[in-house]
Structure formats: C-alpha cells, structure tokens
C-alpha cells in the first residue's frame with residue numbers, strides 16, 4: 049500500500065516537474081493542429097458546392113418554420129436533416145439543424161442547456177405566414193429585414209427588404225456538411241490517436257461545418273479566446289501560408305504566445321462584422337464542442353463558379369465543430385451597440401458587480417502565511433496605495449484540498465479575514481474543480497458515494513492528475529451536482545470562511561496535466577450519457593455557475609457573488625468575472641491584453657482583465673509601471689504573479705516607481721463612480737464598459753482596426769504605451785469631436801493622428817467633448833472608505849457648448865437595486881446651465897437608496913464664456929467660480945473653469961446657472 053503511495057507521489061512529482069519545465073516555452077507539440085484534428089482537416093479540404101442538400105417539405109410547426117434537408121441524388125439511404133427557423137423580437141433569427149428523430153439516430157445529439165435565457169425564449173414571434181416565390185421561402189424578420197431559405201442549392205440568408213442587400217448568409221458556398229451518428233458495426237475503426245492518447249469515438253465522426261458570409265464587412269471581430277489582434281486576420285486563402293484556423297477549445301496553455309490563433313482558456317462562438325456600408329452584424333453558434341473557424345482571405349474562392357453579389361463587399365468564414373447540432377443566431381444590427389444588445393438578449397447581460405470588486409486586487413502565487421498577508425496589507429497603507437482585495441492561491445490549502453486551510457501557514461483564517469474586513473477589505477481564495485482522490489477528504493468521499501464525478505469511457509470515475517495529484521472532477525452538467533457543490537460554500541461547510549471571503553475558479557477548462565492536450569479525454573462521460581467532446585467548452589461555465597450560486601446561497605440570496613473564472617462560455621457574464629489566464633511579463637503581452645479584453649467585452653463578458661505585470665517572468669520596472677497605467681482603465685484590475693517570480697508589490701522598486709504605480713491605482717479609484725455607472729449600463733443593456741473605438745465611432749473608418757486605444761464608456765479615450773523608453777506615442781482621436789487631455793485639460797481637434805509626448809508619469813487619456821464624467825477625487829484606502837465622499841463632475845463641452853452624462857449609485861453589494869433602491873441621475877449642461885434630473889423610475893413599493901453625498905467641485909473644459917458666479921436652484925445659494933490651469937506640465941497650460949463647493953446633493957434635483 050505504502051509503496052503504491054510513494055510511487056504515485058513520485059509519478060506526480062515527475063509530471064509536475066515536466067509541467068513546470070514547460071514554463072520556458074509554449075509546447076506546441078502538446079496540442080493538436082488542424083491537420084492532426086481529422087474533422088478540421090476534412091472540413092478544410094472541402095471545395096465550394098460540396099453540399100448537395102436541398103430544402104423541401106416546408107411547414108409551420110409550433111410557430112416555427114421547418115423544412116427537411118435531403119440529398120435527392122443520394123441512394124445510400126442516408127437520413128434527412130431537420131431545419132427549423134424561429135424569429136424573435138428585435139429581428140433575431142435562430143436556425144437549428146439536427147438529425148431527424150423519426151429515423152431513430154443512435155442517440156440524441158447534445159444541445160447546450162442553461163445558456164439561452166428563458167426571457168429570450170419568451171420573445172419568440174409565433175410565425176403565422178411565409179411566402180414562397182419560386183425556389184425560395186421568405187419570412188418577415190423585422191422592420192425592413194427578411195430571412196430567406198432557398199431550396200436548391202440550399203442556402204439561408206438575411207437581407208434588407210426592398211434593396212435586397214444581404215446582411216448575413218449561411219451555406220452560400222455550399223460548404224455545409226453534417227456527419228450523422230453511426231452505430232458501430234464489426235470492423236469499424238473510429239479510434240483517433242494523439243500522442244499517447246486514444247479517443248474511442250463510439251459513434252463515429254459527428255462533425256458539422258458550414259460557411260457564413262458577412263456582407264458590407266470591412267473587418268470581423270470576436271470569437272475569443274485568442275491572443276491576437278482585435279480585427280481578425282484571414283487564416284486561409286491565397287498568399288496565407290500554413291496558417292491555423294482560430295481554435296475554440298478551452299485549454300490550459302502554459303505561456304501562450306501573442307499573435308496566435310491558438311485556442312486559450314475560454315470559447316465564445318460569436319463573431320461580429322463591421323464596415324462602413326452595412327454597419328454591424330453578428331453570428332452566434334451555440335455549440336460546446338471543439339470548434340475551428342477560418343476567416344477566408346479574399347480570393348479564397350477564385351476557382352469556384354459561384355458569383356455572390358459582387359456589388360457588396362463581403363467577408364467569408366468557415367465554421368467547423370466536432371459535435372453537437374447547428375443552433376445558430378443571426379443578428380442584423382445595424383449599429384455596433386445593437387448587435388451586442390441583441391446577443392445579450394439571448395445569453396444575458398453581465399451581473400452587476402459589487403463595488404469593491406471594481407477596485408484594485410492584489411494577488412500572488414502565493415502569499416505564504418498569515419504574517420505575509422498582514423505585512424502586504426499594511427504596506428499598502430504605509431505607502432498610501434488604495435486596494436480592496438487580497439488573494440490566496442492554491443498553497444493556502446491543506447495539500448490542495450479545496451475548502452481547507454494549511455494548518456501551519458493559515459491557522460486562523462477567520463481572524464485574518466476579519467482583520468482585513470475591519471479596514472474594509474476582502475479576501476479571495478482559490479477553489480479549483482480537481483478533487484483530490486483521498487479517502488479521508490470529505491468532498492471526495494461524498495462525491496464518490498453519490499456518484500458525482502465525471503466518468504471515463506468505461507464508466508469508472510475519471511481519474512486525472514492535477515495540482516492535488518490523483519484527482520476526479522465533479523460533473524457540473526448535472527443540476528443536482530451543481531446544487532451539492534453550491535452548498536459547500538455555506539459557512540458551516542467551508543470552515544474558516546467568513547462573509548468577506550469570495551472565490552476564484554482556476555483550472556476549470558478543465559486542466560488535467562496527464563490528459564490529452566492537458567484536458568479531459570473526449571470520450572469521458574457526463575450526466576445523461578453526454579460525451580465530454582460534446583460539452584467540453586462549457587464545463588468551466590457550469591463549474592463557475594455552481595460556485596456563483598454557492599456564494600449566493602450562503603448569504604440567503606442577499607449578497608452579489610464575486611467569482612473569477614479562467615474558463616468561460618456564452619453566458620459566463622451572468623456568473624462573474626474572467627481574466628486572460630497565464631500571460632507573460634513582456635511588452636507584447638501588455639499590448640495584446642487590450643484587444644483580448646475588448647474582444648471579451650464585445651462577446652458579452654465585460655468584467656475582464658489581464659494579470660498586471662504578466663504572470664510568468666519578471667517584468668522590468670518600466671513595463672510594470674506601464675501595465676498599471678493601462679490596466680487601471682480596464683474593467684477588472686488585478687496584479688498577479690507566478691511563484692517563481694520575484695516579489696513585485698508596487699513599493700518594491702524605489703520611491704519614484706512606487707509613486708507612479710500609486711498614481712495609476714489612485715486614478716482608477718477616482719473614476720470608480722464612472723466605472724460603476726458603466727457597469728450598470730452593461731447590466732441593463734449589454735454594452736461593455738471598455739469599448740473598441742469603432743463601437744463609439746462606427747462611421748470613422750480610421751478606428752475600425754485600432755486596438756491600441758479604447759474607450760471607457762462613451763467619454764474616455766485611453767491610449768496605452770506598449771514600448772520601452774517611449775518618448776512619444778501616436779494617438780488617433782476620432783473625428784467630429786474635441787478631445788481634452790485629462791491631466792492638463794489641453795484641447796485637441798479630432799479626426800487626426802496626434803503625436804503626444806509621454807513621460808513615465810502617465811499614458812495619454814482624453815475626455816470627449818459633449819460628456820460629463822463623475823469622479824471621487826479624495827484619496828482613500830479602499831472603496832468602502834470612499835462611500836461618503838463628495839463627487840467631482842468634469843464637463844467637457846461640445847461645439848454648441850453642451851454636454852451630458854450619468855451617475856448611478858446603489859449600496860454596492862445587495863440586490864435591493866432590483867426593487868428600485870438606487871440613485872440614477874442625468875446631468876445636462878447647455879446654455880450655461882447644468883441640471884441634474886432623475887433617471888430612476890419612481891417606485892411606490894420596496895426600498896429606497898439614500899445618500900447624503902454632495903458635489904464638491906465642477907470642472908468645465910472648453911467653456912469659452914467667463915461667468916462671474918454660479919447661482920444654484922432651488923436652494924438659492926451662490927457658489928464660487930475660479931479660473932485657472934488644471935495642471936501645468938511641460939509648459940502646457942490650459943485654463944479651465946471650476947465651480948467650487950456647489951455642495952448640491954447627488955440625490956436631489958437642482959440647476960446651476962452660470963451668470
């Protein structure tokens with residue numbers, strides 16, 4: 049017995065060493081490329097007009113339009129496919145294609161549950177009629193748009209009525225292919241081998257592939273997660289050498305590379321297109337199996353005889369998945385915000401985060417013990433650096449048994465958390481899905497007894513290696529198991545946890561060190577006899593969901609959960625936050641973090657960030673400082689580092705650098721009222737907090753391909769600095785606006801590329817003319833301590849002297865805002881008059897949120913008149929006006945007008961007249 053244990057530990061050590069060794073570089077050969085992935089290779093080798101199906105037997109069924117897809121020339125007796133089209137409010141078209149149940153396929157193919165909102169399903173429009181013209185069936189979609197199903201050759205498209213201009217189309221190149229499940233016969237060999245792993249593939253090949261065209265598109269975006277540019281480069285076509293498709297397969301990739309289509313920790317099969325002629329459209333395929341997507345370079349179909357609307361610019365794409373069904377959504381836009389709203393109506397908007405989680409987070413693998421935690425916490429105070437959350441990685445546990453504490457290093461976890469909480473700070477601990485197979489471990493005992501683990505192909509509990517050694521994985525697809533898991537976060541179950549403790553889910557792709565491609569075998573089995581290959585990309589999603597529900601349960605549904613997850617899938621935004629995983633301390637990785645986070649925002653997950661400083665390696669001080677300066681404007685803001693790196697808390701690099709990092713973090717805290725207002729907007733509409741420029745300036749072509757700068761809301765433009773020793777950077781300022789540099793108030797005209805001098809002190813940030821941004825400028829040590837602080841409003845007027853903005857405030861933690869307990873103000877400035885009006889509905893029921901906070905200062909940028917006083921109504925008092933430089937730096941002087949101490953309450957209606 050003992051020797052077996054020793055042997056196990058020895059093997060584990062070897063595995064661990066080999067895993068850690070790979071830190072030095074990405075192990076390309078550990079992962080399959082398209083050529084080593086048979087369904088991908090097959091799909092890529094098909095030529096246009098491969099599909100021989102025609103659509104027949106069109107009928108109405110339950111308000112849907114259904115048709116059969118058959119191959120009239122095929123005598124092999126292959127079964128028809130069933131196509132159904134459903135139309136929802138706001139012009140959303142959904143198309144499903146699956147095997148025909150009346151022909152008894154060997155099993156039901158997997159349709160991903162718990163992603164589509166029930167509220168969305170209820171917006172289905174009951175189709176009453178359709179029209180047929182020759183070969184085509186027409187379905188009304190939305191004001192000015194219709195869907196068309198053409199029978200022969202089979203094609204589905206969405207177009208504008210009248211002009212006939214296309215928006216999106218499916219199978220226009222005839223690349224659709226659907227491999228139906230098979231029953232194994234004597235002699236069938238369907239096994240697939242990769243390195244030392246064999247996949248039994250009990251139903252034979254079951255892949256699906258098709259082409260989708262985006263019309264009027266200059267660029268396509270989306271389909272995370274890849275460490276690559278915001279606009280997606282073509283991956284196949286003339287002149288493109290040896291390029292891989294964008295892979296969507298959740299994997300634990302050590303040291304990922306920038307500029308790579310390789311799939312990382314999460315997957316969202318949602319692509320957006322944008323161009324100056326149509327605007328924006330989107331296509332979403334709800335499917336959780338491995339997916340590969342080619343963006344086809346122009347001329348890819350030169351040999352094909354298909355002539356497709358040559359008058360419309362177009363981007364063609366090829367979508368390939370290993371399993372599942374076609375469950376596709378077409379979004380007509382036509383503006384960028386319309387498309388993200390349409391997508392959010394299907395998969396949900398992001399949860400409103402707790403206010404504390406929008407502050408700065410300090411993490412490291414690992415803060416060693418309670419002493420270390422105390423020390424780091426007190427250093428933040430000593431150096432006047434605000435922060436909200438201290439994090440503990442895997443070493444805080446008793447031998448990587450989650451929900452436990454290392455008795456030597458963390459003997460008093462409750463006291464530790466209470467001590468942090470006494471200064472308004474929270475703690476986050478890690479809880480991963482790999483459960484140590486230890487008969488004395490409570491969680492393992494229960495999961496084994498109840499049969500809660502994922503099974504291997506032979507039906508035994510799947511056993512893989514991870515941080516905890518020999519481990520098994522709870523089957524989170526099963527709602528009963530999710531509920532069991534959620535109960536583990538009760539204070540009586542998670543001993544040593546307190547109400548100020550929140551959770552981090554790592555390794556939930558799931559990561560399996562000795563599994564194929566560092567994950568679970570595709571023929572492992574889940575609840576309902578679902579193969580792992582069918583749901584792989586959603587495993588982490590269900591795990592995240594269960595954890596989030598656990599935090600909700602432990603406080604009786606009163607406290608908003610905070611759960612950070614590495615793996616993600618459509619819908620993740622409803623359960624928590626995401627970060628971009630194990631990046632590296634390199635300039636190029638700082639640069640790529642911006643398009644990665646913007647892409648997540650476009651595809652629903654706005655609360656996202658990258659490890660500040662880079663997880664692997666030691667950033668030089670300049671890189672670390674620049675990273676803080678950029679990340680301070682991105683939605684999720686956390687410093688984190690691998691345990692082999694040197695300590696890098698912000699005070700370890702000399703007084704000057706401490707000051708720079710302190711400034712960057714403080715700037716973030718001053719903008720928290722604005723961020724929180726934007727998180728509210730994201731929660732209500734689905735429009736992300738951090739936005740690509742083209743989302744705000746959809747007609748300004750110069751922005752379409754820009755991913756070095758981004759917008760925070762509609763008001764702030766942030767330009768990162770991504771190179772060493774930069775003396776200046778070029779910034780494109782979108783046209784039709786004036787831009788006010790934040791520190792100096794200097795005005796720049798838009799529509800030009802500006803060369804801006806930079807020092808190490810900050811990066812260029814501008815406020816757009818026409819906006820009003822709320823801030824809290826007093827320095828405090830955490831969000832809790834800022835609660836009663838007064839506000840500053842910064843008004844940047846437009847050419848007509850007007851501006852507007854919003855402020856949203858609630859208790860920052862509970863769900864009472866759902867009953868109307870919040871303050872939501874609309875600020876309007878025009879003709880020398882600033883008014884604050886209520887945006888919140890007047891509710892007669894439930895609670896109210898009250899605040900005594902006032903506005904202590906109003907700064908006007910670009911206001912040319914010289915008023916003498918500010919007269920406030922209805923209180924009838926007069927506030928002082930001051931003219932002066934906002935700040936003087938390198939000779940730049942810009943005079944601004946400041947209204948001092950108007951002291952109006954944020955919760956009241958008032959008007960300030962400049963006279």
Ligand SMILES: *[C@@H]1O[C@H](CO)[C@@H](O)[C@H](O)[C@H]1NC(C)=O
Nearest residue numbers: 397398399400401608731732
């Ligand atoms: C907003 O967030 C809350 C809580 O996080 C969530 O319950 C709700 O569904 C979200 N969406 C809307 C539209 O309120």
